[in-house]
Amino acid sequence: MVAKISIGSSLYGALAYNAEKMNEAHGRVLGANKIVLPADGNINIGAMAENFKAFMPRMGRTKKPVLHISLNPHPDDRLTDQEFEILAREYLDKLGFGEQPFIIYKHEDIDRHHIHIVTVNVNEQGKRLDQSFLFRRSKKITTELEEKYGLHKAQREKVSPDTPITKIDPNGDIKRQVQNTVKLVGMRWQFQSIGEYNAILGLYNVRCEMTDGKVNGREYHGLVYFATDDNGNTIATPLKASRLGKFASRTAIESKFERDKEKIDIKSTKRQVSDAMAAATGKDDFIAKLKEKNIDLALRYNADGRLYGVTFVDHNNHVALNGSRLGREFSANALNLWFNDPTAKPQVQQQPRQLQGQQSQGQQSPPPGGGQQTSEQSQPNQPQQQPRQKPSHSDDFDYSPVLPGLELFQTGPDFDPAEEAFARRARKKKKKKGRGL
Template identity: 55%
Template sequence: MVAKISIGSSLYGALAYNGEKINKEEGRLLATNKIFDNCTGKLDIARAMEDFSRYLSPHIRTEKPVIHISLNPHPDDRLTDTELEGIAREYMEKMGYGSQPYIVFKHEDIDRHHLHIVSIRVDENGRCLNNAYNFHRSKTITREMEEKYGLHKAERKRNRQDNPLRKVDISAGDVGKQVANTVKGVLATYRFQSMGEYRALLSLYNVAVEEPRGIVNGREYHGLVYSATDDAGNKVGNPFKSSRIGKGTGYEAVEARCAKSKEYIKEKKLAEMTKRTVLAALQKTFHKEEFVRLLHDKGIDTVFRFTDTGRIYGATFIDHRTGCVLNGSRMGKELSANALQEHFTLPFAGEMPIPLTLPSDNTSAMAVGDSVGEEWEYTSGLGLLSGDSSGTDAQEEAFARNLRRKKKKKNQRKI
């Protein structure tokens, strides 16, 4: 079980984030402590704010009095709501927050169900609770609870190659929820720098996204619409406006994600790792299918875009190891669509082999003229055999020297 602890200053922001999910039936309200619960399964955010305020002294000196904890059991742990509530309460007790007001939420908007706990880290006098070594203590507590309840051990740094996201399967039903979960999971997991990269990423999970534009009441409208697709990329079923999925999946949110991702990828130099892996695979093969397979084995998926004639006009690489989506041309000209198309088009593919006839010692071709014979000897020594003089092997060079000596002796005889 992995615990992630965040501290902040906005109590309303933390309550609204979790409350909206609960009220949209994307999660459940599991438990409260010293906070009123009307037992409707919904959260009255304004009422919760009032209840928390009773425990917030006007003399608070702590800049960030709010604590927001995410408890993430291993995906293979199948726990009931009662068990999850017990784990949350025990965790808060051991962390020293058992007497604090708090609310426990269960998030169900992605396949990996997890808990969020909102509380405050100051006492009724406004003094900050002891938070020394909070993160170290939290890790010790989660390890103890894994042993106590027989839970799977989950590390914070999981291998992204073991991707929990799954393709949308229209035969499984509830397509709307599948699309919503996929879009939210993708936005929470991956970094991309353009709408094209975002579109390529979603296509990997059988989701398409379009950008409708228009004018409504004199104002320009720009939104996003999501659709499920089959494995061939054909849209199936009804489309879903981003507003039905959540504010964080709309055009402005995606654009903001692109901007932040660009800075992060540049700062961490994540594109360099992907580029090295892609170039290494490219050097091993001239076949697209094998190239895609080699990268897949390394944790990178490849999305090609083809013209009607089958020519590559776009290539995007999804690196599950770093969570980055990168257009080929963004990493360099050698990985652009044109460069890849040229690489995968084998030299002389589909052409008949050119016959090569070596002249005999008594051939009459040599008698046509010295210039013809001299040209043939020169190109044989440095052109046909070598292709590139820097790569000529020892035997080829010896053969070339032998031809030059023969040519020199012939010229001496003529003189």
């Protein structure tokens, strides 16, 4: 049996979560302590919250007084409602919360039925209960209960970089599936924006949205995750990042954006996309040729049906890249024109496949300035020209080009007597000055 403990500040939020399961006919109340339960079974969240507050001081220093605990037996353990309640009460007694106000819910939204417990960790005097080694003590208690009642040993599922990522199963544990997907995508993939992040998550029927606003005058910036079907429709209650773990938070994801900017190399992906575009005849053919190269194309359209976002998801390099990062010809605007007009296909510049400076045998590269070829690049059977040398000092003259067959009659540098006399005087002054020093 696996116990998961969440410590928080929102009593209403914990009660509302369980009440929602009841409203969806996926949960019911099994029992409570010091909490008045209505005879008709219609739970009023506000009245229940007041019951809890009656046993809590109005002014307390504990910032997170709420405990939300889930007890998850092995799938092979089929327990009755009474057995679930007995386990919950004995677990709380051993943990030291048996005399606290609490309420026990049973959830049946997945095949593995389990229970949730909402309680508080402060007494009527406002003193916080002992929480030292809480998780360690909880693990010891669940092991004792497994041995006492002959239950199967259930271990928390471990996620490693090699764990396969699968699409969300609507009949499974939605929260756990979203949690694993977000964790594995963060461990395995590289991305630099929320659009690229969503392009990867969308492959597994998960969507992420940023939330910004103010509560009681304080700004908040967070993320909310949604489980979807193959058409992108939401199939379950949205999950705040705080319910999944720190790895899913906005701070963690934005930090990853910055780290991945330094790691991502687009050359390989750009070459594959360029080859696919050069050979494709249209949208469907382009998508098919990318699929052959193990690259998915995520397209985002606005309400008017215009393409406004393009992301290439490269499974070979585990990287997602918006089209504009690869080049203008791969941007949403360029692809939108092409998809609507086959004659407006972007011109693709083929990526070089050899090291810079390497040339195939027999090929010559043009001179940088587009001018005449040097003697090494001249055509066969033509006399070679002397290379034009760069002047070594300011008094040098430019050499005139040598005319083939007329070397003996070539003109030399012009001679100016006045210039020569001035140069001699300058050299003499320099020598006298040197001797004087």
